[in-house]
Amino acid sequence: MxxxxxxxxxxxxxxxxxxxxxxxxxxxxxxxxxxxxxxxxxxxxxxxxxxxxxxxxxxxxxxxxxxxxxxxxxxxxxxxxxxxxxxxxxxxxxxxxxxxxxxxxxxxxxxxxxxxxxxxxxxxxxxxxxxxxxxPLSKRSMILSAERAWISTFRGNAHLVLLETIADLLDRNRNPYARLTNIINSSGTGKSRTVDQLGKKIITVPMCLRSESTEGFPPSDSSLRHWLVFGDSSYQCNDQRRLNHFVYALLIVTRTTLETIVTEGKDVPPLPDLNDRNVRDMSEIEREKHASCVKDRQAWLASTFRNLMTTGQSSKFSNTYRKKFYDDVIKLANQREESREGGNVEGAGEMLCRFVDPCHLLDSVKGPRRPLVVFALDEAHVLTDNRADDSWDLFSELRRILRQIYDLPIFWLFISTAGRFNQFYPWPMIGSDPSNRARVRNSNPRPLVPISEISFDDLAYPALENTVALGRVVQIDWMSHLGRPLFGSHWDAMEPQRETVLLDIARWKLLNGPTHLAKNNRPGSLACLCVRFALEFDVDGTALDVACAQVERHMRICVAATYEFETFITVAGSEPLLAEAAYELMKESKTNAVCHLADHPDLHCVERGRRGELVATTLIMHAYDEARRPASDNQRWVSVSAFMKALLPPTEYDTLLKCRPTFWRTREDKPFDETFQDYGMWFNHVIKIEDTKMISADNLWKFVTRGAMVLLSNYQDGLDIVLPLCDTKQNLSRDSMTAILIQVKNAERFKKDIQESLFDAMSPFDLGVFPEEGTPTTVTPKPVIRLVLALASPEAGVAFREEPERESDSDTFTAFDIWLAGLSEATFGKIGDDLVSYQYLLDRSLRPHDAFELTDDSLMSDATKKLRGDCRRRMASLALSDN
Incomplete structure (x- = not known):
């Protein structure tokens, strides 16, 4: 060997x-x-x-x-x-x-x-x-399917969004330090594939700096990585010289390679016979006509070059052409180093641009500029790993060199996960030196904003109204095509297609390596909680580190970021396959989600919800998980009766089955079990909505296609959680939908006695679940279930709202109203040994911070924590009852 x-x-x-x-x-x-x-x-x-x-x-x-x-x-x-x-x-x-x-x-x-x-x-x-x-079969299968997926048809417009974004970042009115930025997001979001697809239109030079020992696709350009990362980087001046030679050689070899492609190519689109003087005197119509010819030639060059650089590659090896390309770059760079010759980077860049667009027909004086060549470095975080102190690293030196080609329509992309993105600071020590940060923020030039937009739901199966049944949307292949393209593309390329293998891949990616959830795997358990409960993080420094780690290693989505983390917004995307993997992992751990959550050291980073909605969603999810356990793996959906049986104590459930509605429409005065005997539900994760219009029957069926319960944003009057229900005898549509409407209360004044006004605030017409009569959308109101969860009640129990005095023989809607008070087995049948965890989490939900608990020092003794905590409480005078 x-x-x-x-x-x-x-x-x-x-x-x-x-x-x-x-x-x-x-x-x-x-x-x-x-x-x-x-x-x-x-x-x-x-x-x-x-x-x-x-x-x-x-x-x-x-x-x-x-x-x-x-x-x-x-x-x-x-x-x-x-x-x-x-x-x-x-x-x-x-x-x-x-x-x-x-x-x-x-x-x-x-x-x-x-x-x-x-x-x-x-x-x-x-x-x-x-x-x-x-x-594991899942890893072997993932390697093979990744290779097949790479050559499959690209779906979506992420590459076009990327092209328009780069063109905008090349605008002359911008004044960045250099024409470069990061593409940041978590694994499997299609970053590399999007750049590859861009290479069919724009000449794109791909460089993968992944370690050979790390499995992934595309393969590592190992010789280039060795030369860049393991060269003589002992001194900053060495790096400046080496990287200057590298950029110069890369520009030269790219141009000479394109020249060879044109010389040896067939059916090369011709360039217009023009010179600079002709172009200056040209009308806009003529210019556009000739520019179209240049674009056609550029696209032909881009596509041909891409094919030569990628055809025949595997997960382990680049092809011969690509290896030779980088061998030529390294050879030329070494020759410049040995001869001590300087490299005119600006001149080399100008010659490359002139070859692609000799008369600047694609250039623009103002507004977006079309890029002529894009250089893309995958796994680019390795360029910051050699940082010995806060003064310099390979990336900072490379950025200074790229400053020389600032005016050219050449753009550089550094592809990485957001966890490593914070190392790509534009100036040394910008994160730790407030004065330096202020100087950079107020000075020009500034770094360009990172690109976080990715492909999402582009592989989803068609989900047109009234075309799919509940039994279809719970299947693994359906779930896999929702969200990031990783899982859907693997499913399509997998031979043979195995649900267990795909779920193993999801488990492996979610936990960043293992396929089972170890007791001490805190980041892994947080990842499972995030994808199931749509956890949001606070904005303090510790939470920022936790969020970065979740994006880098545990599949959290980065929506937006700035180079200095002035903005860093992450979400747990609605990805039912990941949520299903999280469900299996937690089920195998034999510890309920609330225990993982209440005992988690990073709980202080999580938005807990002042109304107790996080406790409510964990109670609801636990009941649903219990209800689905007897069902087969392929069914996954449960009946409404099975869910209520898992939610309530046995005696209260028996009472519910015989209960008649509080209100009812004509001919709908039927017991609960008869009313909902044909209704089912399906969810394995939470979607938090910002627009209450999403809970209308017009949209409720869409949540079922994703397997999601609905959590409303903060401060929505009258409603906190919606559980979509559907008639299992019909396909999913607005006409087959109804809901369980839930309001959560986290104050002791809401006790076991029913407060009817809270149910009245959950009118399905006022909330927009069903349209009022006379509106253009006609949906027949279906029976609804309305729950009030008075979680902080000192008294525990379940109460069924009695029928009020009736003014007529028919109400406008049918509703079963149930009041659930207190955290107890007398209220929630399956709460069992988890009661302490639920109570602790509910108590924490009332506190916006954890300063009184001193959670930031794991070595501090309990006695010291108590003394300091008491002192801190006294500093918040009259804010707490135990001051």
């Missing part, structure tokens, strides 16, 4: 065992399907017998589970190195963390028993038949 790979790029392997094994470099090969029964060939090798002897010395039948677990690392090292000898298996070998994950999924006790039996029988060859040493 080759050993000339940089240590940072080798596989994550352990050290030697008794001198048998040495750290070896990961052999590269084309990834193919997992071979079947290839291990017979391996067992003929001499190393097998030696491996058996070493494993036999490590494992003893008398070892307890703790010692067996301790020795597993050594077993993995031995087996892993043995299996590497087969090139057909080596690509599929599990990394160390994957191996331990596999053992846990298989069952620790079962695997330990197998080891003990093999020791007793001296039958170690059976060890090689165990799939715990092989990458």
């Amino acid at each position: 080759s050993s000339n790979t940089d240590p940072q790029q080798t596989r994550q392997r352990g050290g030697s065992v008794d001198g048998l094994l040495t750290d070896q470099t990961h052999r590269r090969g084309t990834l193919g399907p997992l071979p079947q029964k290839r291990l017979a060939n391996i067992q003929e090798q001499d190393m097998i017998e030696r491996a058996f002897k070493h494993i036999s010395r490590i494992i003893s039948p008398e070892d307890d589970d703790e010692k067996m677990w301790y020795n597993l690392r050594s077993v993995w090292i031995i087996v892993d190195h043995v299996l590497q000898e087969d090139p057909n298996l080596e690509e599929h070998l599990a990394e160390r963390d994957e191996f331990f994950d596999n053992v846990k999924r298989k069952g620790e006790q079962d695997f330990f028993k197998s080891l003990r039996d093999m020791k007793k029988d001296n039958s170690w060859e059976r060890l090689f038949d165990d799939d715990v040493f092989i990458k």
Whole structure:
């Protein structure tokens, strides 16, 4: 095996065992399907017998589970190195963390028993038949489907949005430091694919600086990464010189490559026979006509160059053409370095632009300018990893060099996740030096605003009204096509298509590596809570760090950001597949969401909702999860009766089934069980809406297609939560929808006694759920359920609103009104052992901050916390009852 790979790029392997094994470099090969029964060939090798002897010395039948677990690392090292000898298996070998994950999924006790039996029988060859040493099927499948998805039809207009954005950022009226910015967002949002699609219209030079040891697509440009990151970067002056040579060489090689493409190409769109003088005297109509010819040639060059740079690439390797391209760049840069020649970056950039647009027909004096060439660096955060102090790094030096081509229509994109984006400061120490920050903010030039817009829902299946049934929208393939393109594209490219594999990919991405939720995985549990409950973060410094980490490693979406985090807005996008993965992870953890949330060290960063709506949504989600447990995995939706059974205590549920409505329309005076016998519901996450028009029947069916309950924004009178209900005998449409309307109260003055005015405020007509008579939209009002959750009530219990005195024989709508008071098993049947967590979370919801709890110092003793907390409470005079 080759050993000339940089240590940072080798596989994550352990050290030697008794001198048998040495750290070896990961052999590269084309990834193919997992071979079947290839291990017979391996067992003929001499190393097998030696491996058996070493494993036999490590494992003893008398070892307890703790010692067996301790020795597993050594077993993995031995087996892993043995299996590497087969090139057909080596690509599929599990990394160390994957191996331990596999053992846990298989069952620790079962695997330990197998080891003990093999020791007793001296039958170690059976060890090689165990799939715990092989990458999870989900990861292997993801690698293969990523390659197929890359060449699939691109859907959506994200690349056109990117083109228009770049053109706007090239506007001469802007005065940035350099024509560059970041594309930032979480994994799987299509950043690289969007840039690749842009390369069909605009000449785009892609550079991937990902480590070879990190799986992903597109593949790493390893030689370029080595030269940039691991070159002589001991001194700032060395970097300035090297990077100047690099940019110069890149511009020169790009131009000469395009010249060769034109020389060797067929059917090259011709350039108009013009010179600068002709253009100056040209009318606008003539200019536009000739500019169209230049655009056609540019698009032809872009598409041809893109094909040459990407055809035949795999997840492990760039193609030969692309390797040679960067070898030529590095060679020219080294030649300039050895000869001590300077590089005229501005001149090289001007020659490149002149080749694409000789007479500046695509240029514009004012307004947006069409880019001629775009240089895109994927995984660009590695350019900041060499920062020894706050004064300089590779990115800052590169930015200074790109300042030289400020006036040219050449644009640079640095693609990264938002967690690393905060390292791309335009000036040293801007984040920590307030005076420096103010100077930069008030001075010119300023950095350009990052680009966060991504492809979202572009792969979604058509969901036209009255065309899909409830049973369809709960299927994994439907869910996978909603949200970021990662999962839908993988599903389409997966052969064969397996729901369990796709869910494993979602679990893996959500937890940033593992496929099960460990008890101490706090960022992972927060990620699960975020995607299910649409958690929002506060805006203080700690919350900013938490939000960045969630975007970088746990699939949170960045909506908007500025270079200095003056603005940094993130959301948990509505992605039902991720929410389903989170549901499975938390179910397997055997700990309810409220316990993860109430006990989470980052709870102080989360907006808890002063009305108690976060407690309410966790109660509701818990009831729904309990209701769906008996159902099959493919059904997922539950009946309204099953949900209410899981929500209420048994006796209260029995009462509800026989209850008649508080109000009813003609011929709708029927018991609850008869009224809702054909109604179902489906949600596995929360969507928080900003516009109350979204809760109308015209829109309610759309939430069912995404599997979402509806949380209204703060300070909406009369309504807090809406649970869409649909007639399961009909397709999803405005005519098949109704709802459970919920109002949440978090004050002790709302006790067990019903306050009828709260129900009256939830009129489905006044709220817009159903249109008033005479409106253009005609929807027959369906029966609704109205709940008031008086969570802070000192008295617990369920009360059903009695029928008021009737003025006529028919009401305008049918409603069942239920009052739920207090956090107790007498109110919520499944609250059980989680009561303390619910009460704690409800108490925290009343406090806008956690300063009184001193949560920012984990080492502080409880006694000191109490003393300092009491002192802080006294500083907030009369704000708390215990002052």
